[in-house]
Amino acid sequence: MSVPMLRVLFTSAGRRVELTRCFRRAGKVLDVDIEVHACDLTPHLSAACLDADVSFAVPRCTTPDYVPRLLEYCRANGIDLLVPTIDTELEALAASREDFAAAGTLVHVSAPETIAIVRDKARTTEVLERAGVPVPRTAPIEAVRAAPDEWSWPLFAKPVGGSASRGIGVLEGPGDICALYDEPMLVQDLLEGPEYTINMYLDGEGHMLCAIPHERLSVRAGEVEKGRTLRDSRMIEIAEAIARTLPGAQGALCFQLIDDPCHGLRVFEINARFGGGYPLADHAGGRFAENLLRRVLGRAPVDPSDWRAGVTMVRYDAAHFLG
Structure with missing residues (x-):
């Protein structure tokens, strides 16, 4: 009897080689062949794409063409499971879960509300705090600038929508707050x-x-x-x-x-x-x-x-x- 095969696509694969190998090992436990597909902006410079069975290029995940390109690929190649690996692609994929399901692909993503x-990050803190989850004191950077004496310095600053440690930093005092930021920022207790x-x-x-x-x-x-x-x-x-x-x-x-x-x-x-x-x-x-x-x-x-x-x-x- 032949062993069943599942085709798994890892998006924004980057260097997530070990993640793809976790799925290969799990397939062996289940007696299922795992065919790894991977995509990235420049697949020839992505270790996970080079390690995959099949790889291909995609536009940046924040562009309108990203999801249609993935849908087209999933339909054409019988992808059973799509596994995103970075935060910035989650919103678009969550909104398109039903489209992928109609193509026979399960997208590993939570509901759009989540x-x-x-x-x-500001909303995350608010939701968790209301639920009794312990979180650091948090406020928009503008509120801290307006009332610096109400805070115990130093503080920690980070983008509201950041990831991968982008834009983070320690504020030793009010003088470290920039006059203008490229994106919305929040400030938290320095833990x-x-x-x-x-x-x-x-x-x-x-x-x-x-x-x-x-x-x-x-x-x-x-x-x-x-x-x-x-x-x-x-x-x-x-x-x-x-x-x-x-x-x-x-x-x-x-x-x-x-x-x-x-x-x-x-x-x-x-x-x-x-x-x-x-x-x-x-x-x-x-x-x-x-x-x-x-x-x-x-x-x-x-x-x-x-x-x-x-x-x-x-x-x-x-x-x-x-x-």
Whole structure:
């Protein structure tokens, strides 16, 4: 009997080679062949595209041509599952989920309501705070400029819609606030202490199946390069609260928090996608990729709650050579 095949497309693939390999390994567990498709602006300069079975170029994800190009490709190539990898493509993909479903492609993305919340860091803080999730004190930078004496300096500034550590910085005092910014900015309490990522997986109905915290021992360009899993009931309870709070959240999400010695645990970031550190959770037994493939296959999800604490990931750079 022949082994079934699933075609999985990773968009904005960049250097997410290890993520694609998580899906290849999950396919072996399920006795399914995984054909990896990957796209990027310049696929010949993308490690994940070079490592894929098939790759192709796409326009920038913020242009009107992006989703139509992906839809065309999915229809023509029988793509079963589309996995986005960056925040800036989530809104357009969430709005087009039904179009992809009509083409036979499941898009791994939460509902537009969830994406609208997590793509706006000010709104994220407001929604979480109302739900009782611990967050740092937050305000638009204009409010801080108008009443600097109401804040304890230094503070942390970041774009309302930023990602990958773009535009972040520490404000030592009111004089560090620029007269004009290129985009809306917000300011938060400057948190100190160990930083953690919690990878979580929700089924198609929004029920959380698993949450796996890891300490971010070393970070490069906003992505963990050294990390270690741990079981912390406080962090898992926060994950459960976030899952209940976000309308239409599903699949893999992750959030970051800092355990500040003065403020305690404070959530400061949510990403409604596979995070850069997901391979650590996968190696520890998270099985998020497997459960997503199970969903495509119409199979029941597995319970990944027996994941292992104390698993350490140390990343290094590999190379692809052309010519």
